[in-house]
Amino acid sequence: MKTLINAAITILAAVGLMFIGRYYLQSSQGLTGESNIVNFYNWGDYIDPDLIDAFEEETGYVVVYETFDSNEAMLTKIQQGGTNYDLIGPSEYMVENMLELNLLEEIDHDKLPNLKHIDKKFLDQSFDPGNQYSVPYFWGTLGILYDTSQIPEGEITSWNDLWKDKYRNQIMIIDGAREVIGIGLQSEGHSLNETDSQLIEQATAKMKTLMPNILALLADEIKMYASIGEAPIAITYSGEAATAMDENEDLAYMVPKEGSNIWFDTLAIPKGAKNVQGAHALMDFLMRPDIAARNAEYIGYATPNKDAIDLMDPEVINDPAFYPPQEITDHLEIYRNLGQEKLIEYNDEYLRVKLEPRY
Structure with a gap:
């Protein structure tokens, strides 16, 4: 001993x-x-x-x-x-x-x-x-992760598809001002880097109407909840999606046809x-x-x-969800630094979305 x-x-x-x-x-x-x-x-x-x-x-x-x-x-x-x-x-x-x-x-x-x-x-x-x-x-994208056992491939191709009544309480979304307000902007054909306050307010109003379909606003834990089937739809980043897909073979990821964020x-x-x-x-x-x-x-x-x-x-590398073709990347935008004043505006508008009653 x-x-x-x-x-x-x-x-x-x-x-x-x-x-x-x-x-x-x-x-x-x-x-x-x-x-x-x-x-x-x-x-x-x-x-x-x-x-x-x-x-x-x-x-x-x-x-x-x-x-x-x-x-x-x-x-x-x-x-x-x-x-x-x-x-x-x-x-x-x-x-x-x-x-x-x-x-x-x-x-x-x-x-x-x-x-x-x-x-x-x-x-x-x-x-x-x-x-x-x-x-x-x-690098990567912001897109839609979905459960193919509940949502057939091709049923969601656009940001606007998320507003369908059938998805009430079915969507998890990344908790971020630029991401959420950006979806509202791009769904109406505007830039992620919009500085027109009227258009930003319109995007806010549209995203407020999506809230009944939102189950939760989440950060990194979204990949874990998606992998265990807490909701059939998650709006998240491609890397988070890849991690979830490794854990659940029913999951698939896509970038909406209107375009999205490409980040570096x-x-x-x-x-x-x-x-x-x-x-x-x-x-x-x-x-x-x-x-x-x-x-x-x-x-x-x-x-x-x-x-x-x-x-x-x-x-x-042949998966277009993670290495999208040129026709998709042409519609992707980086987030630009819009300055402190616009950052505060985006955050304030996002707070209005978050405070919208969901039920």
């Missing part, structure tokens, strides 16, 4: 030293600019953890991974200062916002040889012309990063086709890496 206890103590001591050593590296070298630490601030569960190990083994860097649950939470922490992040994962509209606030470092493309693998249609977007401050990480999550370097060299190294590593393919298969979102696609499961 004593031998076992001594052995256990030895193991625990070794583990303790390992953690102390890693902490020491982070605390003593993290502010020097010569550290081998890369502090990565990203969405939760948004990288295959095995790839972090692979990057560390290949390069000698040590990745400290910290997560956020919204672009706004990330922005607030960056603005507060006192952080030591080298690489962050903002969405497209947040890149635009952070550029206005002078919070991003310019990227050195010479240090990103794997940028050549990114499909050109995902580069040079309006939120960051020339990709001077960000590179694409994942990116990789960027915050102003004042201490390890810019390490940040570039990790960005470039994640754009390597074999790495990007593994990451996409783990995460479930669509990769912008054209050469990674050749390495992936054909069943996945």
Whole structure:
């Protein structure tokens, strides 16, 4: 017994030293600019953890991974200062916002040889012309996830189909102002980035009439509820849909014919990063086709890496729900940064929708 206890103590001591050593590296070298630490601030569960190990083994860097649950939470922490992040994962509209606030470092493309693998249609977007401050990480769409055991394929093709009386209390919807008001706008042929207050109010009025069909407004948990059949319809993002579909083979996902949101999550370097060299190294590593393919298969979102696609499961990349054809992508819009005044207006109008009685 004593031998076992001594052995256990030895193991625990070794583990303790390992953690102390890693902490020491982070605390003593993290502010020097010569550290081998890369502090990565990203969405939760948004990288295959095995790839972090692979990057560390290949390069000698040590990745400290910290997560956020919204672009706004990330922005607030960056603005507060006192952080030591080298690489962050903002969405497209947040890149635009952070550029206005002078919070991003310019990227050195010479240090990103794997940028050549990114499909050109995902580069040079309006939120960051020339990709001077960000590179694409994942992309996807907002669409409709439905249970084919209850709703035949082809029964829903349009946002306007959601207003059918038969769907009363049958729809879960993502809890977001731009998403919900955007559905009202696009269902009437308007832009997701509409700034005309009269049209925004009309979209609000239309979405209020949808509320009897809404069972719940949800965040990330929508995928779990969809997978266990809490409702036959869920309006959510393609990656969330993919996760739910892995758990329930009766589920299918589609993008309405009027179009929808196409979103981009990116990789960027915050102003004042201490390890810019390490940040570039990790960005470039994640754009390597074999790495990007593994990451996409783990995460479930669509990769912008054209050469990674050749390495992936054909069943996945040939699914038009997740890699939509050109005729669909032509009708997709990114969310633009409309400014603080319009953001408040969208949020206020969305609150009116949420307060609408559903029964």
